[in-house]
Amino acid sequence: MPFWSRMANVFRGERLNREIDEELQAHIEEALAQGRDAAEVRRAFGSPLRLREESRDIRLLSWLDSLRADAVFGWRQIVKKKVTSAAAILSLALAVGACTSAFRLIDALLLRPLPVASAERLYSVTFQSPSATDSSVIPYDSCSYPMFRRMRLDVQDQAEAVAISMYNGPQELTYGSDQEMEKVQFQYVSGSMFETFGLRPAAGRLLSETDDVTHGAHPYAVLTYDYWSRRFGRNPRAVGRTFRIGNDVFEIVGVARKGFTGTETGWVTDVFVPMAMKNPRTLASLNNFWLRTLLKLKPGVAPGPVEEKLRATFHAIQEERVKGFPAQSARDRERMFQEKLSLEPAAAGRSNLQRQYRPALVVLALLLALVLLIACANVANLMVAQATSRAREMALRVSIGAGRGRLVQLVLVESAWIALLATAIGWMFAWWSAPAIVGMINPPAYQAQLVLPADWRVLGFALALACGVMFLFGLAPALRASAVQPVSALRGGADGRSRGRLMKALIAIQVAFCFVVQLASGLFVATFERLSNQPTGFSADRVLNVEAVTSRPQAAVLWSQVAEHLRAVPGVEKVAMIGWPLMSGESAVGNISVGGTPPSDVFSDFVSVSPGWAELMRIPLLGGRDFRATDGNPGAAIVNQSFAKQYFGGADPVGQWFDRVDGAGGKSHFRIVGLIRDARSRDRMRVAIRPTAYIPFPSEPAARGTFVVRTANANPLSMAATLRQEVAQARPGFRVRDLRTQEEFNQSDTVRERLLAVLASFFAGLATLLAGVGLYGVLDYSVVQRRREIAIRMAIGARAGEIVRRLAVGALAMVCGGAAAGYAIGLAGARYVESLVFQVKVTELAVMAVPLAIVLGTTLFATLPSALRAARIDPASALRVE
């Protein structure tokens, strides 16, 4: 009989029974027809039921049949105990869902290989630079174009090198007039990139090596499939169209194949153009670090020797670079030579977002694992409690011949039901939550974009998780249930003591994990709060940054005219100008020399601003005066308090002179005309405000600048469209490139911390809820279990208060033990999250007290119902039942 028929027979058991019965019956009838005595025939035939069972077992897959029977029985058990099952399934679903969701994020950002040929052979050239201020090492991936060319040449026999510009936020392009600007994600890439990656065009052709030879001579662009679909509805006629970015016009020559969205994981690139189209000054600069070098090692080449070779190249490059900085201090020079090059695997692409979020995601994944374990312990506890009520059933099964393996299977199948249902619900939760979390990374305009497919990787993870979870929470109760002693169980004396011990241990572990999650969440919330409350020194209230560009550099007076025009727009309160928005990530630095002394080691920031800017930003003038229209650059400067402290020992610097010294030793002379309060210009909230010199803007013809507008309306973005129009109308050649509120810039450095704080708090809430439910379940179980003991105590005179006290002390012992263990784990683990926290320590009273208060509060809530139940036990009726 074929395997499939025997398998099919499992699911048509009734028909099979009937068939066997009919054959047996036919035999008896045949015998009776032969004139044999009915009683003799039956005796000779034997038990039909046993024969049927024997035949049945031969004709089907008996293991599958027992599994089917257990599945049906398990389902009935779940349906019978609706509330308990729902609690177990939901608590597990939340944990599994959160885990799957985290896996989707981690997979998409850090693990999933790029859809290119031999992604496993891709490496990124990265650098580690020793910090100027402490012993830490600052990693970076960027290098200059001449550096890339040198490295490519030196390893050409071992690897193909590709340069890809670092992601720099969306750019504006237009297929028509300036009024029809659209934002795209845009990258310069080596012409050879597509061939190296083994990519084929979906339409037209891709860029090739020959498209990347002569500066400015290859105005061709390749679109990603995603952008082509979104913008052109996959119209093949998109190929051949032209667009303009800034002052460059490009022709679309083709579309890359579906799925490839660039190598900058976390951003989806729309348009690729050749490196040769970058402006020649940037391409020629050895010190302008703006691109990333990816290497695809040739088959059989190990990364080690290539790395060694590149280190020698890098050393030679550094020697060359140092020559360009004759004024550099010996310490800075030494630091340049201490920089180390290394090759890091880039199969999953390479982006700053990965670097920034890797530690955060790992910590979140660990917290989630703890939440999952708490949920598992919960379900295990519920199952252990249920096993008690089923001890008699199990004993009965053993008495009639069930083996231990069979009982383990019975309980495991029930756990499998819970795990499967929880996974299904959790899957839906993950479906919804993963994109929602990606939406929380970065402000809306610069939102991270992750490809989050639900393919075999995610499904495999969810299934593996379901199986793992099933064993985690199903095996212990299954073994316990199967180890039942029929004699003692059927007599009614179940072994409650050791079962109680296991449950208490599980509760202590749950509390410990819950405490760790609470502690971590406390650290992250405090970090976010402290970082957000770091003083910026200026007011971002109703401030909008209108970044403008011109087709060619425009004189200062024309910039001022546009600003004047904007001041007259209804709804605008004040307008000033700045080189680029505060805290946007851009900066200009220089070394300062006072009175002809050698330049200091400390870098100072240089920010160019127009008259009235400090007043608009509400940064008080502490001495001297604001800029005037007649102030020139170099010439006049306003400095902040840190600058005065650093270079003038805190004395009033107004009227003093200083020199700005650049790397090549060039000097510009400035006279300090004013002193203002410290205000942040950089986007690093974690570091102190640096000495800053403000210089006049614009002092020479400029092609870009930012109008800082304080609006009358509380929502400055409501004026975006008007301002965009007004800038274009104010003077021909001026147009708006971007419009963002100052508030958005201020928040951009705390996005990761906000994400960590929000998610960790959510997990902490979840952990507390789960641990609370677990505690409640165990206490309730223990009251039921000790009903007889409590009744006897009461019968011989114990007061209800005494009973409740005993119960509470027991619970408190479990919780305190768990909390102490949790705190110990927290202390040990704190140093691993040091890079993620800011000015917070695990030993701080507030950080310790909050989790403790929450855990104790939860204990109180969870203990109360059981305590009341215990106190209300009526000895007479309880003992009568026994």
Add this chain to the structure above:
Amino acid sequence: MEIDRELLKGSISLLLLNLLSRGEMYGYEILQAAAVRSAHAFEFKEGTLYPALHQLEKKGLIRAEWRTGDNGRERKYYSLTATGRKAAQNYREQWLHLTGAIHAVLGSK
């Protein structure tokens, strides 16, 4: 003479396959044929015939088919498959070889 069950146990498949090699039969008929041919030497419990038949069916040595017999009764007829035919021959040869050897041992007394 009573035959020890243990001795009989291993030979049930051999007996059934060889009985069926003479043509298709239904359960009761097999039983009767076995009794007649062995001069009532075999008296195994009637019911145990069916699990043995089902075992052979599972191994693919015989096949079964419900049909109406000559007396109008529904009967399940068993017949050998091609594999069963080969197995029957094979078992028979093995048995003869074995009994020959046993006979030689017993006869040498």
